[in-house]
Amino acid sequence: MPAEQGREHPPRRGQAAGRGAPQEEHEPERLQKVLARLGVGSRREIEEWVVAGRVTVNGEPAELGQKIGPGDRVKVNGRLVSVRFTTRAPRVLIYHKPEGEIVSREDPEGRPTVFERLPLLRKGRWIAVGRLDFNTSGLLLFTNDGTLANRLMHPRYELEREYAVRLLGELTDEQIESLKAGIQLEDGLARFTDLTDQGGEGSNHWYKVTLSEGRNREVRRMFEAVGLTVSRLMRVRYGPVTLSPRLKRGMWMELPEEEVCKLAGVPRPQRQVSARTAEKERQVRLHRTAPRGRG
Known part of the structure; x- marks a missing residue:
């Protein structure tokens, strides 16, 4: 027998007799x-x-x-x-991760984690959307909504990830074609959907690459497969969200509700707000938080 049948549930709000107008009903x-x-x-x-x-x-x-x-x-x-069924937009943070932080809540080696810099939530917890390696910097998204996190990470949505890559050496035309056509890695075929030359000086050369998935160390492993070493790696875009040059390393900002709803593919909750509150919500504020417990 299905779980929702054969088990008695307390009457829902709005169905029980009582004082006042019935509250809005919600589907299970x-x-x-x-x-x-x-x-x-x-x-x-x-x-x-x-x-x-x-x-x-x-x-x-x-x-x-x-x-x-x-x-x-x-x-x-x-x-x-505390189970809520009221319509409320998820929250999304954009964090500029520096090198030297791990995307994990705890680390046996005692290394600093990205979660130490995030604001505390009264309820729930921040969920990292994907990961960045210890030595990789750049854009990292967090949300308090597990459904949205799944949507942003699931392969079927094919959200692009864009990286700025510094190599020790310069790619040949043949290597570029190979990386765009597909490189066979131990966990399957990997390819860049776009790869552009950004110039450089001396032995260092910059490229901008785009892929539509996020496997472990994928960018580094692809360049290693063609014989080149990545000396610096920085994510600059995740789907439609781009890292602002104003957001320096170790800083975070909250994505406005309107942009969050577009990202989640849901309508913006209807609520009455004053003009002052609406203007305040439109303002983008940058924050820098000292790691908790580390001074």
């Missing part, structure tokens, strides 16, 4: 989708937690594919999750 949604949207974890993580029995709905173990509504009580690891 899949548990992992709701929790991912709240930033509790990615959909894959939440599915693993459900299988492991770490998620309950109304005091009963959750099931994969189960749907929940506003009246349901959801707990993860015994802690109650």
Whole structure:
């Protein structure tokens, strides 16, 4: 029997008798989708937690594919999750990652992590959209919405990643054609959708490359396959989001709500705001945060 049938749920808001006008009703949604949207974890993580029995709905173990509504009580690891069904735009941060930071919440070697510089969230957590190597700098996106993170990273959407690459040496015409046609790596064929010469001096030469996927160390491995070493690598664009020259290393900014909704492919939530608030939301503010716990 499907999880959403045969199990009694508390009456939803707006259905129970009571004082005042009934509240807006919401269609039940899949548990992992709701929790991912709240930033509790990615959909894959939440599915693993459900299988492991770490998620309950109304005091009963959750099931994969189960749907929940506003009246349901959801707990993860015994802690109650504030489940919201109101329409609210996700949040997205643009961070200029410097070299020497790891894209992980914890590192056994004690290296600084990108999460140490991000603002704290009252609920949920920041999810990194893809990764950048320890020695790679540039644009890194974060969101508090697991569904949006999945959309931005899933291969089927083929969002372009653009990098500025400095090589020790210069590519030949044959190497350029090979990199654009496809290089066979140990994890499959890889190719640049675009590769342009940006000039250089001495032994260093700059190129701008674009690909539509984000495998581990893919750019470096492609150049290594044709016999050249990457001496510097910087991501300058992810999909429609470009790294602003105003955003210096170690700084972050929040993407305006209108741009976030375009990125997520959802309509902007309708709400009443004053002209002053609207103007404030349109302003782009740059932030620099000292790593927490490191002074």
